[in-house]
Amino acid sequence: MTVVDDEIPAVANLDHDLLGALRQAATDAADDGVEIFVDSGWRSPEYQEQLLREALAKYGSQEEAARWVATPDTSAHVSGHAIDIGPSDATAWLSKHGAEYGLCQIYSNEPWHYELRPEAVDHGCPPMYADPTHDPRMQP
Structure with missing residues (x-):
């Protein structure tokens, strides 16, 4: 899916x-010949729960699954952030x-996951x- x-x-x-911020970054990236696609953005709590069940099946434990998929209550995707x-x-x-737009990678193991950190524009x-x-934020 495209950004716009x-x-x-x-x-x-x-x-x-x-x-x-994403739209502005995508416009500027396009000027550099790079297309940004949203692979996943907002998710319903039900879809997030499905992703968590799939991660549990794939990784075999709650601890390992939590390294990749948040619960519906803690997911920044469910809140639209x-x-x-x-x-x-x-x-x-x-x-x-990304920092020029406040868009920051949050997790080292997920180079695709970005969240808005407005202070990043200056700092x-x-x-x-x-x-x-x-x-x-992911702690119970």
């Missing part, structure tokens, strides 16, 4: 400020330029967490 398609719920239900982008040239572009992105299990 407001008819897609995964994009239309994103936080307004996140969507604005996170995007997963692709392809790899887009993640590379955002890795280099750069904060240090990344190794994975979601190190993020205080």
Whole structure:
């Protein structure tokens, strides 16, 4: 799905400020010949729960699954505050330029996952967490 398609719920239900930063970044990336696609944006709690069940089946434990998929109660995707982008040239572009828009990679193990950190425009992105299990927001 493209960044600008407001008819897609995964994009239309994103936080307004996140969507604005993403649109600006996508426009500038396009000027550099890079297309940014939203692979996943807003998710319903039900879909997030399905992803968590699939991660449990794939990884075999709650601890390992938590390194990759948050619960519906803690997921920044469910609240509309996170995007997963692709392809790899887009993640590379955002890795280099994202802070200019307040778009920051949050987890070292997920180069596709970005969230809005407005203070990054002036101060750069904060240090990344190794994975979601190190993020205080993900703690019960």
